[in-house]
Amino acid sequence: MVNQKELNNYCHDYLDVAAFEDYCPNGLQVEGVENISKIVSGVSANLALIERAIDEKADAIFVHHGIFWKNEGQTITGSKRRKVSLLLSHNINLFGYHLPLDAHPKIGxxxxxxxxxxxxxxxxxxxxxxxxxxxxxxxxxxxxxxxxxxxxxxxxxxxxxxxxxxxxxxxxxxxxxxxxxxxxxxxxxxxxxxxxxxxxxxxxxxxxxxxxxxxxxERYGVKGLSKHLCEKFKLQHQYIEVENSV
Ligand SMILES: [Zn+2]
The missing domain is CATH 3.40.1390.30 (NIF3 (NGG1p interacting factor 3)-like)
Structure with missing residues (x-):
């Protein structure tokens, strides 16, 4: 088990987040439960992944593509509202890492x-x-x-x-x-x-x-990061593939 803030700080340093200029926030994007023991990972924070994470009773989701995209409106409406609402009501943390996860020399x-x-x-x-x-x-x-x-x-x-x-x-x-x-x-x-x-x-x-x-x-960075975090903090992890032909 690991505290959410400790996990966020650890990933910030491990992925050298401060060294990147990115269009999206890298780190905790939606705050959930304080203590994390089970994580789910996937390429993108789409609704299907969030629903699967709820089924798996995950405390946190790790993704490469978070809920904020380039040139997107800054409102929580439509499917983004649905996603944020599900995360909040189930107390699930969402961590997203974009460019730092492409570039990392070991797990990127x-x-x-x-x-x-x-x-x-x-x-x-x-x-x-x-x-x-x-x-x-x-x-x-x-x-x-x-x-x-x-x-x-x-x-x-x-x-x-x-x-x-x-x-x-x-x-x-x-x-x-x-x-x-x-x-x-x-x-x-x-x-x-x-x-x-x-x-x-x-x-x-x-x-x-x-x-x-x-x-x-882009499946392998988030898998590598999650595997590393599991070893470091003794967490349970499941990678969930949401089919995408692009
Ligand atoms: Zn990408």
Missing amino acids: NNVQLGKRLGIQNMSPVSGSLIWQGELNTNLSDFLALIEEKVHRKPQVFGRKFEKIQRIAWCTGAAQGFINDAIELSVDLYLSGEVSEQTPAAAEENNMTFISAGHHAT
């Missing part, structure tokens, strides 16, 4: 995805949110590995090199960072989502681009 989304995909010599690129590393594989084997590890068929665009040696990646909606990957002269850039202009940017700059799913690439 990027490093955890890189490990699953067998990427060697992984390192964050300074001045950017993307990571780089090395592979010794061919494109068809790598696509099959992605599908096996993240349970989603990846989409592939741009130049299709048979041999893949240098890779850059960033989980989620990081297709806009393709120019950072082009600067690094990697063979392949992987992110979660793809935009209309991304395939041409990859093709014209002699690079392969893979869209492996926003949700699919």
Whole structure:
């Protein structure tokens, strides 16, 4: 069991929250019960996850995408009201960690995805949110590995090199960072989502681009964080997958 404030302070330091400028609050977003022994984790604080957490009698929910999104109205209405109301009436704490959870060097989304995909010599690129590393594989084997590890068929665009040696990646909606990957002269850039202009940017700059799913690439940070907190504070934990094909 751990006190809610102690847990919030611990995560603030562990994830180096103060070092990030983000569009959403990172940390406790909705306050619930004071003492926490059971946590549930999921990618996003959607209604389905909150309902499942209530069924599981969770004291706290940990997510990567909290209830506050970029460019969203600042009112508690509609489905946001429903979510906040359920959390408050069941005394469940909601903790959300966005950029700090992408970037963390041990349990972050990027490093955890890189490990699953067998990427060697992984390192964050300074001045950017993307990571780089090395592979010794061919494109068809790598696509099959992605599908096996993240349970989603990846989409592939741009130049299709048979041999893949240098890779850059960033989980989620990081297709806009393709120019950072082009600067690094990697063979392949992987992110979660793809935009209309991304395939041409990859093709014209002699690079392969893979869209492996926003949700699919961001399950592992919150799982890693929850596992770490369980070991540290002797908590019970359950990851709940709410299917999302984007
Ligand atoms: Zn995301």
